[in-house]
Amino acid sequence: MIYFDNAATTYPKPPEVIKTMSRATVRYGANPGRGGHKMSYLTSEAVYETRKRVAEFFGTDAPENVIFTKNCTEALNIVIKGLCVPGCRFICSSLDHNAVIRPLEELRRSGTADYDIAPVGKTDDETVANFKRLLRSNTRAVICTGASNVFGERLPTAKLARLAHENGALFILDAAQTAGIVNIDMRRDEIDFLCTAGHKGLYGPMGTGLLVINSDEHLNSLIEGGTGSFSAVLSQPEIYPDRFESGTLNVPGILSLGEGIRFVSDRGVSRIYKSEQGHIADIYKALKNIPNVRLYTDPFSSEKSYVPLLSFNVDGLHSEQTAALLANDNIAVRAGLHCAPSAHKTYGTLREGTVRIAPSIFTKKQDVNLLLTSVVKIAKNS
Numbered sequence: 001m002i003y004f005d006n007a008a009t010t011y012p013k014p015p016e017v018i019k020t021m022s023r024a025t026v027r028y029g030a031n032p033g034r035g036g037h038k039m040s041y042l043t044s045e046a047v048y049e050t051r052k053r054v055a056e057f058f059g060t061d062a063p064e065n066v067i068f069t070k071n072c073t074e075a076l077n078i079v080i081k082g083l084c085v086p087g088c089r090f091i092c093s094s095l096d097h098n099a100v101i102r103p104l105e106e107l108r109r110s111g112t113a114d115y116d117i118a119p120v121g122k123t124d125d126e127t128v129a130n131f132k133r134l135l136r137s138n139t140r141a142v143i144c145t146g147a148s149n150v151f152g153e154r155l156p157t158a159k160l161a162r163l164a165h166e167n168g169a170l171f172i173l174d175a176a177q178t179a180g181i182v183n184i185d186m187r188r189d190e191i192d193f194l195c196t197a198g199h200k201g202l203y204g205p206m207g208t209g210l211l212v213i214n215s216d217e218h219l220n221s222l223i224e225g226g227t228g229s230f231s232a233v234l235s236q237p238e239i240y241p242d243r244f245e246s247g248t249l250n251v252p253g254i255l256s257l258g259e260g261i262r263f264v265s266d267r268g269v270s271r272i273y274k275s276e277q278g279h280i281a282d283i284y285k286a287l288k289n290i291p292n293v294r295l296y297t298d299p300f301s302s303e304k305s306y307v308p309l310l311s312f313n314v315d316g317l318h319s320e321q322t323a324a325l326l327a328n329d330n331i332a333v334r335a336g337l338h339c340a341p342s343a344h345k346t347y348g349t350l351r352e353g354t355v356r357i358a359p360s361i362f363t364k365k366q367d368v369n370l371l372l373t374s375v376v377k378i379a380k381n382s
Helices: 015-027 038-057 072-083 098-109 124-134 157-166 251-267 269-287 319-328 341-347 365-381
Strands: 066-069 089-093 114-118 139-145 170-174 193-197 209-213 293-295 310-314 334-336 354-357
Touching (some): 066 072, 072 139, 072 193, 072 209, 089 124, 098 139, 114 124, 124 157, 139 157, 251 269, 269 293, 269 310, 269 365, 310 319, 310 365, 319 334, 319 354, 319 365
Parallel strands (some): 089 114, 089 139, 139 170, 170 193
Antiparallel strands (some): 193 209, 293 310, 310 354, 334 354
């Protein structure tokens, strides 16, 4: 299979990640923090070492504030609902994923809180101005994606974080499309809460996600239960990470995610970005010269910046039809609305969706050539 669906889940995984997943089920098979025997201690130490690696990777010095979740969506729900107080408001962007907008919509429908969607402008300054206009005295937090999962457009997250703090609000980053692709330093960029998937640019397994906290703000818990700590107390512990990690942890997934982060660190985030963006450059230059192919962004625009992914359509075909034809040539892409209808509405593609191409560090020049050959054939026959 020629795989270009890496914005959903990276594939293949590094050999070290696969080996760690297998080894963890043998060497670290006991519950961490739940027993006084050797294997439980060893498992606890291994999980803690992964917390330290995550904290270092994202520029924080508090491993206990690294919360392991099952995906980015869960992390976002923990923060959004944990911060919510009656009558508060949130602001998100017009490019955000349903993992952000649906929790906000649920809060609106329940009458607990409300939210506004700030249009992403033609320039970063315009985007910041659009957010600023929506700020109110009861704005609890500004939330935005680091980059659109459909069009790759990056948002000015550091500027938005500063804007939020200047107006008494918190800043939440959905880093699902930027973690492992662009450098993120939570202290430098003034990020209070970072939510991300483990199975995308961090090259971990599916079923892993992260919430990294860089704030003293109190969060209500989303799920309560056994934590292995303060068991005689019936209320949920206040200490981190226990407050947000009730139940048995996904130890094989967590340790494998740690190896994925080690892989990214060893390769270098900038090197990974350069490699993937090089493939996007070749694809973009070819697609813009193919009749009947529509592109929606210029990933090399001087006015905006992008992560390495590209959306397109073929005239006369729904995006799902194009993806099916590519699949017939053993090429995997993602088509449709990508769980981000607001982004498609912004770009005018809500009806047909788009075909999304996303390379990884493992993508080869030959893969690109085969993809382009297939698109040429499809466009010619459309």
